[in-house]
Amino acid sequence: MIEVKDLRKYFSSGILKKQYIKAVDGVSFQIERGETLGLVGESGCGKTTVGKLLLRLIEPTSGKISFDGIDLLQLKKKELRKVRPRMQMIFQDPEASLNPGMKVGDSIAEPLKLQGGLNKREIKNKVSELIETVGLNPEHVNRYPYQLSGGQNQRVVLARVLALNPDFIVADEPTSSLDVSVQAQILNLIRDLKRELHLTLLFISHDLEVVRHMSDRIAVMYHGKIVEIGNAKDIFNDARHPYTNTLISPASIVDIKTTSDYHGVSGCVFYPGCPFAAEICSKKEPEMVEIGSGHWVACYYIS
Amino acid sequence: MTEIKDLNRFWNAYKESRLGLIGLAILLFFVTLAVFAPYIAPYDPHEMFKPMEHPGSDHLLGTNDIGQDILSELIYGARVSLFIAFFVSVVSGIIGTAFGLLSGYFEMFGFFLMRIVDAFLAIPRLPLIIVIAAFMRPSIWNLIFIFIILGWPITTRIIRSEVLSLRTRNYVEAARMVGAPDTYILMKHILPNVFPLLVVRLIIEASHVIIAESSLSFLGLGDPTAKSWGMILHYAFVYPTIFISDLWMWWMLPAGLCITFTILSLTFIGYALEELVNPRLRGMTRI
Ligand SMILES: Nc1ncnc2c1ncn2[C@@H]1O[C@H](COP(=O)(O)OP(=O)(O)OP(=O)(O)O)[C@@H](O)[C@H]1O
Ligand SMILES: [Mg+2]
Numbered sequence: 001m002i003e004v005k006d007l008r009k010y011f012s013s014g015i016l017k018k019q020y021i022k023a024v025d026g027v028s029f030q031i032e033r034g035e036t037l038g039l040v041g042e043s044g045c046g047k048t049t050v051g052k053l054l055l056r057l058i059e060p061t062s063g064k065i066s067f068d069g070i071d072l073l074q075l076k077k078k079e080l081r082k083v084r085p086r087m088q089m090i091f092q093d094p095e096a097s098l099n100p101g102m103k104v105g106d107s108i109a110e111p112l113k114l115q116g117g118l119n120k121r122e123i124k125n126k127v128s129e130l131i132e133t134v135g136l137n138p139e140h141v142n143r144y145p146y147q148l149s150g151g152q153n154q155r156v157v158l159a160r161v162l163a164l165n166p167d168f169i170v171a172d173e174p175t176s177s178l179d180v181s182v183q184a185q186i187l188n189l190i191r192d193l194k195r196e197l198h199l200t201l202l203f204i205s206h207d208l209e210v211v212r213h214m215s216d217r218i219a220v221m222y223h224g225k226i227v228e229i230g231n232a233k234d235i236f237n238d239a240r241h242p243y244t245n246t247l248i249s250p251a252s253i254v255d256i257k258t259t260s261d262y263h264g265v266s267g268c269v270f271y272p273g274c275p276f277a278a279e280i281c282s283k284k285e286p287e288m289v290e291i292g293s294g295h296w297v298a299c300y301y302i303s
Numbered sequence: 304m305t306e307i308k309d310l311n312r313f314w315n316a317y318k319e320s321r322l323g324l325i326g327l328a329i330l331l332f333f334v335t336l337a338v339f340a341p342y343i344a345p346y347d348p349h350e351m352f353k354p355m356e357h358p359g360s361d362h363l364l365g366t367n368d369i370g371q372d373i374l375s376e377l378i379y380g381a382r383v384s385l386f387i388a389f390f391v392s393v394v395s396g397i398i399g400t401a402f403g404l405l406s407g408y409f410e411m412f413g414f415f416l417m418r419i420v421d422a423f424l425a426i427p428r429l430p431l432i433i434v435i436a437a438f439m440r441p442s443i444w445n446l447i448f449i450f451i452i453l454g455w456p457i458t459t460r461i462i463r464s465e466v467l468s469l470r471t472r473n474y475v476e477a478a479r480m481v482g483a484p485d486t487y488i489l490m491k492h493i494l495p496n497v498f499p500l501l502v503v504r505l506i507i508e509a510s511h512v513i514i515a516e517s518s519l520s521f522l523g524l525g526d527p528t529a530k531s532w533g534m535i536l537h538y539a540f541v542y543p544t545i546f547i548s549d550l551w552m553w554w555m556l557p558a559g560l561c562i563t564f565t566i567l568s569l570t571f572i573g574y575a576l577e578e579l580v581n582p583r584l585r586g587m588t589r590i
Contacts, residue, residue, distance in 0.1 A: 081482045084481065085482050088481075089480055097477050099474045110478070110483075
């Protein structure tokens with residue numbers, strides 16, 4: 001369904017002396033139809049950037065993305081607009097994802113109106129249907145986002161996202177800004193909807209427990225690179241990369257030193273913080289190696 | 304985009320600001336003067352009586368050197384000053400908003416337009432106004448033209464920077480995700496959300512225009528046929544004995560106060576609105 005090859009996104013900053021932030025630095029993965037791939041990593045490692053690149057909300061520096069056989073990066077603006085409704089994104093902050101001046105009912109109806117082909121009555125019915133699907137009450141449609149709770153707003157966002165029957169959804173930390181009590185509800189809702197509607201999902205989070213709950217496979221990201229990818233089970237029971245291990249049981253390994261100059265490192269991105277670092281780790285970047293079926297790791301230590 | 308309920312919510316928040324209420328009251332006072340001038344003013348401002356009368360029961364603020372009732376001049380003056388301010392801020396606001404939206408949303412267009420805007424902004428405002436006004440035939444419409452030319456680049460820049468931030472908001476990205484065309488996004492998602500900022504800008508622009516118009520008129524570069532407050536000051540100022548007698552107290556001071564209070568009222572309203580619009584300044588949090 002989704003195939004990403006060597007995707008890179010460098011943000012440049014500074015006017016006189018150009019500096020690059022390698023937000024995403026050579027990422028490759030696939031997502032099968034109907035599968036959920038979890039993407040974990042600490043804050044700032046480039047997860048959101050990967051999500052936005054997949055939907056071409058931002059343009060990559062280089063790389064290849066194919067969506068259902070379509071080479072996304074080759075599409076012209078017009079063609080892209082046709083494909084767009086099939087891919088959607090749920091953002092971290094539900095209130096920011098909704099126009100503050102629009103009633104939430106209008107926000108849900110918007111994609112339907114833009115799509116065309118439905119009359120007013122049909123749109124209204126479809127909105128009611130969606131409202132019910134995501135577990136909101138009919139009276140909510142006339143409210144504004146600031147009048148609803150975070151959880152309710154995230155349901156509105158879901159309804160809106162589902163309006164066009166997408167195939168693929170990027171869910172970018174959809175619950176991290178919500179109260180703990182509603183997080184589980186929203187997560188289960190997303191999981192159930194995914195199953196019912198046969199969606200393909202990229203589920204982004206910095207919380208490994210949440211990702212485990214949601215995903216079939218998991219990719220672990222560190223400073224713009226994927227360091228380990230595999231089935232959820234393998235990642236949890238047989239994690240190989242030292243960074244993955246620090247995520248699973250933070251207490252088991254000494255604190256990783258946080259360094260800011262990792263961009264200058266020519267070897268492994270995790271080298272400055274790795275407890276097992278050897279000489280080679282600083283010299284040459286480790287390649288992805290398959291150590292079990294579909295379980296890939298980029299680390300010298302394991303091999 | 305707004306409904307009665309929103310207006311109510313807005314008004315409730317606005318009411319919290321005492322400065323804002325004072326400003327609004329003062330402005331309403333002057334607007335009433337301007338709108339109902341023919342009913343409020345005791346005389347036609349062009350009608351001539353005995354010159355240089357001191358304040359008395361016939362003429363509350365006396366008469367000027369050619370016998371016109373000063374109070375009536377002041378009341379009609381509100382018309383001229385406020386009309387120019389209103390007209391300029393609306394027109395330059397429309398131009399500035401249109402360019403601001405386009406240049407914030409379309410990078411290439413924005414890049415080129417901003418160079419033009421920079422060129423305009425590099426020119427010091429008041430000296431340029433004086434130079435232009437000195438060469439053009441002084442008339443209200445020429446003044447309005449100059450003020451618009453100088454006003455739109457500032458509005459453009461302010462709106463543009465707001466659009467630059469709005470266009471990466473998640474709800475704009477979400478609209479793009481469902482296939483919304485650019486014009487739709489601009490009109491539906493961006494314009495309504497720059498609107499509050501625009502209103503603040505228009506109010507500040509209006510006060511600038513009043514200052515500029517008064518200054519020019521005072522210097523004798525205004526429209527001699529339009530009795531603005533600045534023009535009253537000008538004629539009083541060139542009268543030989545204005546400062547060695549008490550004349551200035553009823554001839555100059557009231558006009559000066561009118562200008563001052565109008566600008567103060569606009570500034571207060573601007574402050575109050577800005578506090579509402581700019582979340583960083585806002586003590587109040589939304590529920
Ligand atoms: N538009 C941008 N311009 C410049 N730098 C950016 C931009 N967007 C992101 N970055 C940088 O790219 C890096 C990755 O950001 P990204 O938002 O993808 O991280 P993330 O993993 O989603 O983090 P979080 O968990 O905090 O959401 C960060 O260092 C960030 O500062
Ligand atoms: Mg993020």
